[in-house]
Amino acid sequence: MDSNKMKKTLTPYGYLAPTLILMMILLVVPIIMVIRYSMYNNVIAEKNPVFVGFANYATVLSSKDFWNAIKHTLYFVIVSIIAHMLIGMIFALILNTNYLGTRTKGIFRAIYALPWMFTASVIAITWRMILDPNGVLNYLIQLFHISDTQITFLASRDIALRSVTLINIWSGYPFYMISILAGLQGISTDLYEASALDGANEVQTFFRITIPQLKPILISLIMLDFVWTLQQFALIWMTTGGGPVNATETVSTWIYKQGFTKFQYSMASTGAVILLILCTIIGIFYVRHQLAED
């Protein structure tokens, strides 16, 4: 190869070099490390860890606490996704009707998008205040005689998981709303006119035109939300810390506690690899879906 040709072949790698180096050191290497950690008895804490193969996986997968965490995570994820979808869809439809002027729509779009602007710790602390036994929600509940006793939303084992899910629903629906709204605005009016000519009513039009047209967006939303909610840590950590007595323990708080309060880094790594596998599976479907659309 002459030097000019060689330069030409090497140029793209030059442009990619910073990305490649960074991804190698901070992505590929750590993933190999975490898989390796998951196959040793206690790493980091122990000077000379011993290779144990898949023994940690057997321990984690037969642990009642871990399965409880999986159960809570699934509840948290599935209820969040359904509620996000419903609220997002309703708000998007309202913001897309011709009953409201453009200005009004703009104002309400900004109001409805509000929860999007706040970071997890702000959301956590604000809701902790609202849901406090002496907080404003309990005041309203007693004012309207819904319950005569104070409800300990975050400190009761029976309802803490539901409360945390509610907070996550509040913080996550705007993404659906805005994405669905963009999708609605992209549907051609011809389709609606044709449907009206066929004598379809609004409900029929919604299920025959709107939903099928939105389908690719809805599928993307569900998959993205699944991956994001599955690994939600900050919100749960700062509202309940996984408690009371594991009532809101999810896979990510379980991993964090194994590592940073129990110093069982191998167990934490094993949980982390299991979570990574779950996310990768969904990730593959997401990539395929996105590619199929192009």
Next chain:
Amino acid sequence: MIGRKKPLVKVLIIVLLILGTFWAGFPVLWMLSNSFKGNAEMFANPPALITKNFSFSAYGKIFANPEQVRFFINSYVISAIVVVLTLFIGIMAAYAFSRFSFKGKGVINTVIVAVQAVPPITLLIPYLSLIVSLKIFNTYGALVLTYLVFTLPYCILMVTGYLNTMPKDLDEAVMIDGGSRWTALWKILIPSAIPGLVSVGMYTFMQAWNEYLFALTLTKTNDMRTVPVGINLLMGQHAYEWNQMMAMSVLGSLPILVLFLFFQKYFIAGMTAGAVKS
């Protein structure tokens, strides 16, 4: 939708608008309202939206406390560095993807798309040993480097998309005039991609500003803490300073609110790119 407006539907929409406003807006309003209260009135019965003792004292206390001001400085500095580096490194990588075909392109591209599905908590434990052995534990470097892993993929994918829409003739015209590819990229292509880059930059800023897990575990001393961790620290230290925590929450949310208000179009374009194809 075309056709007649029905009064019943109109009533339904108004009811939903009011309920929706309460649901979305009340927590935010309550945060704002409580940041102006005295700490003793925080859980007063009946609660008041606007207190008689309205004051800015909670804000004053935060600005008077250097430790807390430091949280904000840290967050701004780290987010700014992350945005600049992400755009710089990401634009270079996007240029390679958009203008060249080379060995390994498919694999590298797949890895970059796949990173978006990697949960940060998976990398947390290896990061702890890596960051310690790189001797950057408890520094800005630890956070900037780890944030880049999660901000770059989005930037690269988006910018590759923008560059693909620009004809290759543009680069070639520059090179015929004796310019290099480097000049073509930064002097010709990038200036016309500014609106898209604003969206990417805002999304990146938001990712960095909101990050919690790494900020919690890869820094140790209070002078290295960022706003999300700082707010929570306030809760641990003085469990009852609710008004200060609310004031800090308001201040910590301002940059994102300002970005949203002034650049709503770009903001929305950046945030929905994962689900909506234009």
